[in-house]
Amino acid sequence: MNDPIAGLVRPEVLALQAYHVPDAARLIKLDAMENPYGWPDSLKSEWIEELSGAELNRYPDPRARALAETLREVMEIPADMGLLLGNGSDELIQMLALTVAQPGRKLLSVDPGFVMYRMIGRFVGMDYVGVPLQPDDFSIDLPAVLEAIERGQPALVYLAYPNNPTGNRFDADDLVRIIETSPGLVVVDEAYAPFTDCSFMGLLGDWPNLLVMRTLSKMGLAGLRLGYLVGPPAWLEQIDKVRLPYNINVLTQSSAAFALRHKSVLDEQTQSIRAERAQLFEALTRIDGIRPFPSEANFILVRMPEGQGDAVFAGLKERGVLVKNLNGTHPLLRDCLRVTVGRPEENAAFLAASSAILARLDGA
Numbered sequence: 001m002n003d004p005i006a007g008l009v010r011p012e013v014l015a016l017q018a019y020h021v022p023d024a025a026r027l028i029k030l031d032a033m034e035n036p037y038g039w040p041d042s043l044k045s046e047w048i049e050e051l052s053g054a055e056l057n058r059y060p061d062p063r064a065r066a067l068a069e070t071l072r073e074v075m076e077i078p079a080d081m082g083l084l085l086g087n088g089s090d091e092l093i094q095m096l097a098l099t100v101a102q103p104g105r106k107l108l109s110v111d112p113g114f115v116m117y118r119m120i121g122r123f124v125g126m127d128y129v130g131v132p133l134q135p136d137d138f139s140i141d142l143p144a145v146l147e148a149i150e151r152g153q154p155a156l157v158y159l160a161y162p163n164n165p166t167g168n169r170f171d172a173d174d175l176v177r178i179i180e181t182s183p184g185l186v187v188v189d190e191a192y193a194p195f196t197d198c199s200f201m202g203l204l205g206d207w208p209n210l211l212v213m214r215t216l217s218k219m220g221l222a223g224l225r226l227g228y229l230v231g232p233p234a235w236l237e238q239i240d241k242v243r244l245p246y247n248i249n250v251l252t253q254s255s256a257a258f259a260l261r262h263k264s265v266l267d268e269q270t271q272s273i274r275a276e277r278a279q280l281f282e283a284l285t286r287i288d289g290i291r292p293f294p295s296e297a298n299f300i301l302v303r304m305p306e307g308q309g310d311a312v313f314a315g316l317k318e319r320g321v322l323v324k325n326l327n328g329t330h331p332l333l334r335d336c337l338r339v340t341v342g343r344p345e346e347n348a349a350f351l352a353a354s355s356a357i358l359a360r361l362d363g364a
């Protein structure tokens with residue numbers, strides 16, 4: 001009974017679950033932090049016009065120079081810092097890990113946090129250390145994190161700012177203490193930068209081990225897969241060596257540069273989402289028995305009544321609304337669902353369905 005698969009595949013890969021994406025056909029899709037808005041027709045035709053000049057028979061510019069130039073301008077990237085592009089920030093998380101991975105080396109983050117830190121850590125062969133957040137408000141347990149850093153000397157620390165899946169933004173002073181204590185790289189993951197007013201971008205260079213990572217996904221371009229990493233050029237030069245050539249394809253280079261030149265359209269959408277987030281939060285606080293957690297991202301974490309998380313998730317799906325069920329993924333997320341802020345009518349449908357389900361559970 002020699003199973004060649006079990007014999008050959010690395011044990012840490014055998015133990016992993018593939019990243020699961022549920023089918024959202026015919027459902028109101030509020031599970032993946034996507035921007036719900038499309039582009040106006042006039043902009044679409046201009047984009048198609050520009051794309052028609054793309055040469056699909058040629059390899060893309062390996063350094064995506066035109067796109068990088070536009071990114072630097074539009075995103076106000078400090079001129080003395082290096083810039084590295086990834087096929088989504090997921091690829092950058094992997095490139096960073098590949099650059100420092102050695103058996104026994106540690107990758108540290110806080111839990112509950114972004115699942116890819118743990119997954120990528122595992123499959124590049126590093127030891128993942130997840131320090132629990134505080135149970136009441138998901139803030140950083142600073143003494144516990146500093147202790148874990150002293151003990152484990154992690155080569156790499158990832159902190160999402162604001163955090164996914166909790167939505168809160170960590171205390172900036174806590175992050176500074178972590179950066180100062182860490183012997184290795186600290187990557188501040190600003191995937192949700194468009195939905196908060198705080199950033200570490202302006203502090204780059206203050207510490208030699210600080211890098212800032214961002215993505216265009218949550219600001220409305222999830223389909224393009226473009227993330228970027230900013231930091232001291234000497235670091236990025238090393239990380240660039242593990243990048244596969246041509247990782248940013250021709251269509252993404254051209255479309256992302258076009259979108260960034262029309263960023264005001266995306267900015268308006270971001271402003272609507274921020275306003276909708278406030279309304280959705282308000283409405284959730286008025287539903288008895290549930291608790292929404294304050295968010296500086298484009299989603300809200302909601303705790304359902306004790307023992308009811310799975311039932312509410314299933315009820316929502318039955319009523320045509322797909323959110324993310326986090327119950328069972330971490331002890332601190334018991335009965336928690338994560339809902340992405342959608343269009344006003346989508347949020348209204350989610351609220352109406354939630355109220356109806358909760359009223360029925362209450363009466364049962």
Ligand SMILES: *Cc1c(COP(=O)(O)O)cnc(C)c1O
Nearest residue numbers: 088089090114160164191215217
């Ligand atoms: C969504 C998300 C990412 C991944 O973004 P992509 O650029 O789409 O790969 C990275 N970090 C956090 C915290 C996220 O929530």
